[in-house]
Amino acid sequence: MEPATLVDLFAASAERHPERIALDVRDTALTYRQLDTAAARMAAVVVRRLPDRPARIGLLAARSLTTYAGYLAALRLGAAVVPLNPSFPAGRLRAIADMTDLDLIVVDEHATARAGELAAAQSADGTDGRKLPPLVTFTDAEAAGAVAEDVQPAPVVRVSPQDVAYILYTSGSTGRPRGVPIRHARVVPTLRWLVDYNAFTPESRVSQNVEISFDVAVFELFAAWASGGALVVPRPNDVVRPAPYVNAKRVTHWFCVPSVGGIAARTGGLAPDSMPSLKVVLFGGERLLAEQAEQWAAAAPGARLWNLYGPTEVAIVCSGQDLGGKGSLLAAGTNGTLPIGEVPPHLEHVVLDDEGEPAETGELCVRGVQRFDGYLDPADDVGRFVDWSPGRAAVVHDGTAPLTQDLWYRTGDRVRRENGALVHLGRLDHQVKLRGHRIELGEVDAALARHPAVRDAVAVVQEHESDAELVAYYTGEAVSQSDLTAFLRARLPVYMIPRRFTHLQKLPLNANGKVDRTAFAAGPHSAAQAG
Known part of the structure; x- marks a missing residue:
C-alpha cells in the first residue's frame, strides 16, 4: 500500500533503509532505525504526561535532535505538529498556543529560557490566554534515544489521511497570525510530485535550511525521508556561507531563498565551482532574478536549478520550473524574474482578471487535492476563496455558504503566462x-x-x-x-x-x-x- 501520511512516508524508508543515515544535526548522525526508535521513545514519554491521546502538540525547538525526533513523535501519536519558533517573542508564541489549544509542548534544551518566558507571557494579540499546556523538555542526548530503559517505544497510532498533519501560522492582516491546518491528504501528493520532480533518491543529502515554522521545512524533511535520503541541518550562519558546509557534508540538494543567496554572493560565498557536490538547487519564497540564478549556476556547475512557488494554503508548492544549469539557464520573463513554471496536472488552476474572468494576466487561483480546507479560524476564510466555473464571473466567498472543495483558493499573486510558463508579477494586496x-x-x-x-x-x-x-x-x-x-x-x-x-x-x-x-x-x- 502506498504511504498516505507523513509518518507512513518515514516508516516506509525506515523499513527499506534501516542502516542508512536519516539525520545529521549538530555533528550527530542517526540512522533511520535510530531515529525511529528515538521518536518512538519520545512519544512514550509524552503519552505518560497526558490522560488522553493528544490532538495537537507544540514543538518549541530549532535545529536540534529534539526538533526532528519530536516532529516524528507527534506524528506517531496521531497529533498535528504545531511549530513554535524559539526566536519569536514569548507573547506571540503564547497567542499561537492559546489559539491552537495545544495539549502539550515539547521543548528542546536550547529553548528552555524561552519556555519559561512563554509560561509567564500573555498573548501578544491581547486575547485572554488559556492555561498553558504541560511542557516536556528533552536534552539532545535524550532525543538521540538515551531515554530510561524502562520506557517502551510507543506504537504508531493509525491516522486517517484526512487528519491534520501540521498547523502553521502565517502573518495576518487583522494584526494577529492566521492558523493554517494542513491534512496529510493535502501534503503527501505535493511530496510525491516533488520527490520525482527533483530527483530525490536514497543517495540524496538534503539541506534543512529554513526553520520548521516555515512550510518549506516540511518539504525538506519529508522529501529526504520519503526517498530514504539523509537530512543534514546547517547552522544559520552556514546558510549564508554555504560552500564550506555543502562540501563538508556532501550536500546534494540545497534550498535557497533568493535574497539569502544574495547575501552569500555579496560576501564572496558563491565563488565559481565552489560547490561541486550539489545536484539540485531549489529556489522559492520570493522573486528570483536572472543574476541570482546565474551566480548559483556558476558556483554549482553540476546542478540543475529549479524555481518553486506556492502558498502555505496549497501545501507548500503548487508550481515549478526547471531553469536548467550552468550555460543553459532559462531566460527571465519580461519583468526580469525567472518564471515560476507550470502547475502540476493533479491540480487545477485559473488566472482571473479584476472582473473575475479568465485572462492571460491576473490573480492565480488554485483548487484540487493540495488545497487546504480553511483556516483554523473560519472568519479568516472570508474573501480568500472564489466560486468560479467557465461561462460565468467569479463570486468571492463571503462566509455565508459552506466552504467546499469546489471553491478556488485565491493566492493573491498576480501572474502572466509567457512562453508557456507562469511569471510572477507581484501581489494584489498588502x-x-x-x-x-x-x-x-x-x-x-x-x-x-x-x-x-x-x-x-x-x-x-x-x-x-x-x-x-x-x-x-x-x-x-x-x-x-x-x-x-x-x-x-x-x-x-x-x-x-x-x-x-x-x-x-x-x-x-x-x-x-x-x-x-x-x-x-x-x-x-x-x-x-x-x-
Missing part, C-alpha cells in the same frame, strides 16, 4: 515576501500603532537593486528608533521588524481617503511631500 517570510503589512502597522506615542503607522517594502528592506512611517510623537524596535521585538518576529522608522506629521492619502502606500516607494522625501 502581503509581501521578504527573505522567504510571508508578511502582512497590516500586522506590522497594527503592532506599531499600539505604541502609546504612535497615532497611525504604515509599513512598506522598499527595493534596492537585488535586495529589499522593510521600513515604517508613523505619526504622533517622535520616538527613537531603538525604542520602537524594542517595542516591536516584544510583539513580532525579528523578520517583521522594520529596519528604519520615519516620523511624519501626517500620512499621505489617496483619492479614496486611504493611506497611499505607493507614495512611499521613493523614500521619506516623497512620502513627506505627498502627506
Whole structure:
C-alpha cells in the first residue's frame, strides 16, 4: 500500500533503509532505525504526561535532535505538529498556543529560557490566554534515544489521511497570525510530485535550511525521508556561507531563498565551482532574478536549478520550473524574474482578471487535492476563496455558504503566462515576501500603532537593486528608533521588524481617503511631500 501520511512516508524508508543515515544535526548522525526508535521513545514519554491521546502538540525547538525526533513523535501519536519558533517573542508564541489549544509542548534544551518566558507571557494579540499546556523538555542526548530503559517505544497510532498533519501560522492582516491546518491528504501528493520532480533518491543529502515554522521545512524533511535520503541541518550562519558546509557534508540538494543567496554572493560565498557536490538547487519564497540564478549556476556547475512557488494554503508548492544549469539557464520573463513554471496536472488552476474572468494576466487561483480546507479560524476564510466555473464571473466567498472543495483558493499573486510558463508579477494586496517570510503589512502597522506615542503607522517594502528592506512611517510623537524596535521585538518576529522608522506629521492619502502606500516607494522625501 502506498504511504498516505507523513509518518507512513518515514516508516516506509525506515523499513527499506534501516542502516542508512536519516539525520545529521549538530555533528550527530542517526540512522533511520535510530531515529525511529528515538521518536518512538519520545512519544512514550509524552503519552505518560497526558490522560488522553493528544490532538495537537507544540514543538518549541530549532535545529536540534529534539526538533526532528519530536516532529516524528507527534506524528506517531496521531497529533498535528504545531511549530513554535524559539526566536519569536514569548507573547506571540503564547497567542499561537492559546489559539491552537495545544495539549502539550515539547521543548528542546536550547529553548528552555524561552519556555519559561512563554509560561509567564500573555498573548501578544491581547486575547485572554488559556492555561498553558504541560511542557516536556528533552536534552539532545535524550532525543538521540538515551531515554530510561524502562520506557517502551510507543506504537504508531493509525491516522486517517484526512487528519491534520501540521498547523502553521502565517502573518495576518487583522494584526494577529492566521492558523493554517494542513491534512496529510493535502501534503503527501505535493511530496510525491516533488520527490520525482527533483530527483530525490536514497543517495540524496538534503539541506534543512529554513526553520520548521516555515512550510518549506516540511518539504525538506519529508522529501529526504520519503526517498530514504539523509537530512543534514546547517547552522544559520552556514546558510549564508554555504560552500564550506555543502562540501563538508556532501550536500546534494540545497534550498535557497533568493535574497539569502544574495547575501552569500555579496560576501564572496558563491565563488565559481565552489560547490561541486550539489545536484539540485531549489529556489522559492520570493522573486528570483536572472543574476541570482546565474551566480548559483556558476558556483554549482553540476546542478540543475529549479524555481518553486506556492502558498502555505496549497501545501507548500503548487508550481515549478526547471531553469536548467550552468550555460543553459532559462531566460527571465519580461519583468526580469525567472518564471515560476507550470502547475502540476493533479491540480487545477485559473488566472482571473479584476472582473473575475479568465485572462492571460491576473490573480492565480488554485483548487484540487493540495488545497487546504480553511483556516483554523473560519472568519479568516472570508474573501480568500472564489466560486468560479467557465461561462460565468467569479463570486468571492463571503462566509455565508459552506466552504467546499469546489471553491478556488485565491493566492493573491498576480501572474502572466509567457512562453508557456507562469511569471510572477507581484501581489494584489498588502502581503509581501521578504527573505522567504510571508508578511502582512497590516500586522506590522497594527503592532506599531499600539505604541502609546504612535497615532497611525504604515509599513512598506522598499527595493534596492537585488535586495529589499522593510521600513515604517508613523505619526504622533517622535520616538527613537531603538525604542520602537524594542517595542516591536516584544510583539513580532525579528523578520517583521522594520529596519528604519520615519516620523511624519501626517500620512499621505489617496483619492479614496486611504493611506497611499505607493507614495512611499521613493523614500521619506516623497512620502513627506505627498502627506
